[in-house]
Amino acid sequence: MQYSLEESIKLSVDDISLGMFITGVQKRKRVNLKQAGRISSREQIITLRENGIKFVWVNEKLSDRHCFYKPVNQQQVFHHEEQTIPNELSHTQFPENTSLSNVEYGRAKELISEAKQLVQKLLVDMQDNKNVTLNDVEILADDMIESAFINTDALLCASALRNKDSYLLEHSVNVACLLISFGKYLGLTKAIMKELAIGGIIHDIGKIEVDDAILQKPAKLSPEEFEEMKKHQTHAEKIINGIDGLSQTSRDVCLMHHEKLDGSGYPRGLSGDQISLYGKMACVVDIYDALTADRVYKDGVSPLEAFKILIRLTPYHLDTDLVYKFINCLSVYPAGSIVQLDDYRVGVVCESNKSNPLEPIVKCFYSLSLKEQVNITVVDLKNSVNVIKQALSPSELEKIIPNFREYI
Numbered sequence: 432m433q434y435s436l437e438e439s440i441k442l443s444v445d446d447i448s449l450g451m452f453i454t455g456v457q458k459r460k461r462v463n464l465k466q467a468g469r470i471s472s473r474e475q476i477i478t479l480r481e482n483g484i485k486f487v488w489v490n491e492k493l494s495d496r497h498c499f500y501k502p503v504n505q506q507q508v509f510h511h512e513e514q515t516i517p518n519e520l521s522h523t524q525f526p527e528n529t530s531l532s533n534v535e536y537g538r539a540k541e542l543i544s545e546a547k548q549l550v551q552k553l554l555v556d557m558q559d560n561k562n563v564t565l566n567d568v569e570i571l572a573d574d575m576i577e578s579a580f581i582n583t584d585a586l587l588c589a590s591a592l593r594n595k596d597s598y599l600l601e602h603s604v605n606v607a608c609l610l611i612s613f614g615k616y617l618g619l620t621k622a623i624m625k626e627l628a629i630g631g632i633i634h635d636i637g638k639i640e641v642d643d644a645i646l647q648k649p650a651k652l653s654p655e656e657f658e659e660m661k662k663h664q665t666h667a668e669k670i671i672n673g674i675d676g677l678s679q680t681s682r683d684v685c686l687m688h689h690e691k692l693d694g695s696g697y698p699r700g701l702s703g704d705q706i707s708l709y710g711k712m713a714c715v716v717d718i719y720d721a722l723t724a725d726r727v728y729k730d731g732v733s734p735l736e737a738f739k740i741l742i743r744l745t746p747y748h749l750d751t752d753l754v755y756k757f758i759n760c761l762s763v764y765p766a767g768s769i770v771q772l773d774d775y776r777v778g779v780v781c782e783s784n785k786s787n788p789l790e791p792i793v794k795c796f797y798s799l800s801l802k803e804q805v806n807i808t809v810v811d812l813k814n815s816v817n818v819i820k821q822a823l824s825p826s827e828l829e830k831i832i833p834n835f836r837e838y839i
């Protein structure tokens with residue numbers, strides 16, 4: 432006989448006791464309802480473990496009265512939701528905020544906003560030929576690194592969910608955030624991470640000298656316009672020579688982020704090891720952020736698509752080892768990326784899963800089947816029967832839910 436999982440409690444296989452009535456067993460994602468029955472011997476428990484069963488669903492009413500229950504999570508009493516679910520699938524709901532703390536995310540969002548204001552001020556000061564000092568940028572870099580050490584995913588999430596401010600502001604801050612995360616992943620010192628962040632903030636500073644008509648052009652640049660755009664790197668060299676106390680690391684990020692390993696990049700056509708590690712990191716990060724950003728003339732791609740393109744750019748343009756390390760650093764579904772689950776819920780990844788990249792923690796806020804906003808539910812895919820069906824780019828989601836950022 433097959434029992435419904437309604438009102439059943441999910442327990443770890445280690446917490447089963449004699450007399451419990453099992454309505455379903457779960458090895459990996461799927462709940463098997465065909466092995467229902469009462470646990471009447473220790474051997475049955477051992478057999479379940481030997482068969483790799485991780486969780487069982489127990490009906491309290493059908494179990495012996497003396498049984499003690501230790502649910503995997505108090506919220507995991509099974510309920511049908513949204514639509515009829517195939518008989519071997521179930522949902523696992525977790526209370527909001529079990530993962531990404533709203534406090535940390537809020538703080539990271541404020542930091543990103545402050546960073547953009549600072550970059551804006553920096554650009555205006557430079558255009559006005561005012562003396563630029565690094566004091567404020569250094570303080571900001573310290574705050575960003577501190578935020579990354581408290582919760583890297585909160586910082587990445589806040590930077591990935593762009594507000595559609597000026598591209599230059601967004602891109603400069605995002606490159607800084609990504610370089611901090613990448614530096615942390617590679618085990619670089621905080622001092623180097625700070626220099627990387629400063630380099631990221633100023634890396635496109637030369638664009639203040641590029642004609643606005645080219646910079647803001649709502650279409651792909653012509654070859655002549657592209658040649659003009661490339662000059663932002665020669666402008667950058669002059670500009671950063673006037674900044675006191677800029678480290679070599681920050682200089683490399685700024686001046687090498689368009690160089691390519693085969694020597695076909697600019698401004699100097701450096702190749703191989705002429706490009707420092709920090710320059711090579713900046714090349715990867717700069718391209719990734721440009722690919723995932725929406726521009727007037729093109730929609731940003733999902734992180735997954737961007738990773739494929741980065742891999743295609745190895746080994747001639749980008750360092751193969753570094754590209755794979757960067758992908759591992761962000762994980763297949765990075766914090767801030769948008770995903771659709773197999774039950775048609777859509778959410779934002781709020782915490783990546785380094786040990787199993789396909790099972791991040793997702794904050795679901797919309798149902799594509801119901802075509803409406805749903806109660807925000809944080810789904811930890813490592814403990815859920817749901818799986819990710821596909822990654823979506825923010826622009827794809829915007830076509831369905833124009834104001835989706837308000838839901839998050």
Ligand SMILES: [Fe+2]
Nearest residue numbers: 634635688689
């Ligand atoms: Fe650039």
